[in-house]
Amino acid sequence: MSLLDRYTVTSLRKQFLPVLALVAGYSINWLIVKLVGISESSKVLQIPVYIPVAFACLALFSLGFLVTPQKLYQRQVDLQRQIFSPNKNRMLLDLVAENGPQTRIMTNYPMEYIPGLREYQVRFDYQDYNQFLARVQNPKIEYLLVPNVTNAQIKDYIDDKVQSGKYLVIDRDKQWKVFTLIKILNRE
Numbered sequence: 415m416s417l418l419d420r421y422t423v424t425s426l427r428k429q430f431l432p433v434l435a436l437v438a439g440y441s442i443n444w445l446i447v448k449l450v451g452i453s454e455s456s457k458v459l460q461i462p463v464y465i466p467v468a469f470a471c472l473a474l475f476s477l478g479f480l481v482t483p484q485k486l487y488q489r490q491v492d493l494q495r496q497i498f499s500p501n502k503n504r505m506l507l508d509l510v511a512e513n514g515p516q517t518r519i520m521t522n523y524p525m526e527y528i529p530g531l532r533e534y535q536v537r538f539d540y541q542d543y544n545q546f547l548a549r550v551q552n553p554k555i556e557y558l559l560v561p562n563v564t565n566a567q568i569k570d571y572i573d574d575k576v577q578s579g580k581y582l583v584i585d586r587d588k589q590w591k592v593f594t595l596i597k598i599l600n601r602e
Contacts, residue, residue: 491529499590502559503528509557509595510534520549521559523593543567551601557584562592572596 495503502523507530510517518536519525525535536555540546546568549555558581560572575581580600587593 494527494529497527498524499587499593501589502587502593503531505585505587505595506531506534506559513556516554517556518552518554519557519559520555521593522561523559540564540568543571546571550598553601556598558594558596558598560594560596562594 495507497503506519506525506528509519510531515533517534519534520536520538522537522539523535525531526537536549536552538546538549540561541564543565546565550558558572560568564572572581576583576596580598582597582599584595584597587595
């Protein structure tokens with residue numbers, strides 16, 4: 415975008431925003447006038463205007479006691495744990511709960527977006543065989559969450575380790591994307 419185009423867009427924004435503010439203000443004024451007109455013409459209950467307003471304020475104030483910030487936060491955490499694959503998320507959360515805070519899982523699954531899992535992920539995309547060999551030797555890494563789409567050499571290496579009994583397949587989840595959870599039993 416050229417400098418002239420940027421100036422034109424900025425200039426149009428500056429001209430448009432005051433018009434938008436005037437239209438919004440006029441609309442709000444028109445709505446208030448209509449509501450006042452309706453309430454004055456229908457004198458069925460003869461209720462003063464401040465009573466419904468006070469009732470609405472009281473209802474909103476009471477709602478603050480029913481819906482606490484802690485409840486809202488917990489609801490957000492519960493909903494966030496449902497993103498991507500709820501089954502995998504539950505499996506990983508249970509795994510961490512069973513094994514403790516030292517648990518490290520090498521994966522490219524987006525654990526950083528799941529509350530309570532960020533610090534347990536060792537990020538790796540399973541594409542570079544040499545990097546995989548170097549990383550899998552880290553004694554802190556106890557588990558591999560391997561995607562179905564993996565470098566062929568890495569896949570063969572993992573299959574050999576599973577066949578020899580050095581790695582143990584714990585679970586294979588097909589929800590969202592296929593991932594296999596593997597426990598490293600022996601690094602030799």
